[in-house]
Amino acid sequence: MRCAALSAAQAKALHDSDGDDCWDSKVCPSRRSYIRNRDRRNQARRRKRYAELQTLEVPEMGLPQITYAVLIVYREPGDSPVHAIAAEVWQDQEKVAQVPPIYCCQMVPSQVHVYIQKLLELLKQNYGIKKFASLVRLDPYQCSIEGCFLHPKVG
Template sequence: MPKRTNPTCLDCGLNWSHEAASGRRCFVGRACISKRSRYRHRADDLERQAAANSRRKQTGSSSRRVLQLPIIGYRTPPKIQLILYRDTKESPVHAIAAKVWDDGECVAEVEAQHAIGIHQNKLRETLKQWKAFLQTEYGDQGEVKISSLPVKHCSLCQQAGSDSDAE
């Protein structure tokens, strides 16, 4: 909180000349010279501040500039999605695929591969290898998500169905 204005200093600053003020008992030198100047020009300073504030309000801007800088620093790691095509959790895996998502865009994709007839242990091992490869390629800190889709969405079966329809 600012100090209160000393009425003696205010009177000295407004009504006394420098020579007369320097002869007073309370005159301290540099501090008094600074105070006297501030008190003498106080009305002008307040007027100047009020004018600047009203200009700022009229234009709707302040003296601060707003800068648009690119965002640097934190970036979300890519997300790796392993897709299993099967109808239920208990049913065997029909096909497997993978996608890598970075900032909402698919940056890499492993096309669907049929897994019919492959032993469950071999399938698990293949998924671990895919996951390890994609993590080394796109970052270890990335989130790995395993999702399931119904067999009717298998892209290989849809391509085979459209090829037989064309003939």
């Protein structure tokens, strides 16, 4: 509606029976008013919504504590054997338990999978954890096993 910017008399002259005959006196005045004032109305609505959001109070909710386990695999990148496996149990942002790493160098892949399944059974009994939330892959040189063959003894 380009005629919204025109005065009512100009719009009627342009669109009345002498013009293109699209003027409807029941509809056109309110449409023209809406189009002329929509930016101001929308801005007022935005301000009102913003003000409501500023005063909105979020009720305090006691969120349940989330307990999850992380599997830590010490392994070189690529298709390399697993050096060691460890696990950590977290409750929200706090570590509550840690399964120390064990060597897997002498294990075949099926033995590693069996160990992980037994580890999950233990976690399910103690913490109700059915699966690992994530897997962290670390370089074998970060292995924390005391006396690891990757860490030469100094002294």
